[in-house]
Amino acid sequence: MIRTTAALAASATLFALLLTGCGDDKASSTPSSSAPAAQSNGDAQVVDNVKAGAFVVSFRGAFPKLADGKDDTKIAGILSDTCKEIKASKSEDDVVKSITKRASGKAEATPEEAKAIYQMAKMMC
Template sequence: MCVITVAACAGVLSACGEGDSPTSEGVRSSAGVAVTSVQEGAQGAASSVQSAASSAAERAGDWFDSAKLGAFVAAFRAAYPNLSADRETQSIETIVTETCPLIEDGADDAEVNAKVGELAANGSAEPTDDQSARIAQLVRVACG
């Protein structure tokens, strides 16, 4: 803002020639340029603030989804050690990422539970029907 003010003052002073007194037309012209410059600077600043806020909101959305996935993985590992043994985090996240579209499309509980059971299986360790239903509840929270 200081630069804009200095530029405005310089513009007003440049309306005066050596030994000349400022004309009202020259002062008005310089003042108009200064006002336009200040307005453009303010618009640019507002645009930058809006862009930064939008970017922060997008990052917050990404963080929130990552937080939900992280919470799901932690809960899954704690509650089902036999189903999570030797599994990569991404493999467990797949339970959520592949089931959420079914839920969003309005699949019934039996279909969702079956998909969760299929994705939660770890080699020969398979979830019971009751475990699949409880895991599906965790998935619904992570999807929401």
């Protein structure tokens, strides 16, 4: 129940950050050196740095055990890879299974956590 509440709080925070960033596209089109890169293995950038940064903050807040030991780039990669799978029309179940693998580290992501991460990512893709 606590993890679900944390995921809901993260989603609300993420939504607020998205609304804040929806104004001027010029700000999000120039990459910031302090924002994590949402690229994985040199692939073309799937999400912009503002969204990746918002995802990282939300992920760390909602899933501190999953974030433990991961740097911002690795967490942003979860978003980027998830967006690639969603845009490739993979089924939700397949994407959630992939998220479970990508998000797990020192702690393993539960199915509920992976589903919450999927929902957060889907809003940002």
